[in-house]
Amino acid sequence: xxxxxxxxxxxxxxxxxxxxxxxxxxxxxxxxxxxxxxxxxxxxxxxxxxxxxxxxxxxxxxxxxxxxxxxxxxxxxxxxxxxxxxxxxxxxxxxxxxxxxxxxxxxxxxxxxxxxxxxxxxxxxxxxx
Numbered sequence: 001x002x003x004x005x006x007x008x009x010x011x012x013x014x015x016x017x018x019x020x021x022x023x024x025x026x027x028x029x030x031x032x033x034x035x036x037x038x039x040x041x042x043x044x045x046x047x048x049x050x051x052x053x054x055x056x057x058x059x060x061x062x063x064x065x066x067x068x069x070x071x072x073x074x075x076x077x078x079x080x081x082x083x084x085x086x087x088x089x090x091x092x093x094x095x096x097x098x099x100x101x102x103x104x105x106x107x108x109x110x111x112x113x114x115x116x117x118x119x120x121x122x123x124x125x126x127x128x129x
Contacts, residue, residue: 001129004029004060006101029060031126038062042070043081043112043121050110050123053086058128059104063112063121067096070118080115103128 005028012021034055041048051059065081068074076096083092083100086109092100099122104110112121 001030001032002035002126004031004126006060008101029126030129031060032129033127035126036124038122038124040066040120040122041112042118043114044070044118045114045116047084047111047113050112051125052109053107055104055106055108055127057106059106059108059110060101060126060128061104061110062099062101062124063092063094064099064123065094065096066120066122068120070114070120073120077117077119079117079119081119081121082113082115084111084113085109086111 005026007024007026009024010021015021063083067076069077078096081094082090083094084090085104091102091104094100
């Protein structure tokens, strides 16, 4: 068993009529196998499965839209990357440079889909212990 520590911070000096915004939360999550280290994958327009519905526990998922086309890994793109579960429900719609981290319910798969051309996506996942 391992532990991951996600930290989420939001700060702004002008989000609400020039009022400061400062939020930060941290948690300690116990995780176990199966898990996948940070990897990159080509998210196709037809969808690319990261894992199927066989996950018996909650899975913590990290996905980032790198802002690059998968065809060469260097050309910038504004194609949208959609993060969906195996049933087709959308969990996130990411623009170039955006990311998400969320708990996916047990027995749900994970698929990444790009709009026009395949996008290079970064991901990692961890099974809740």
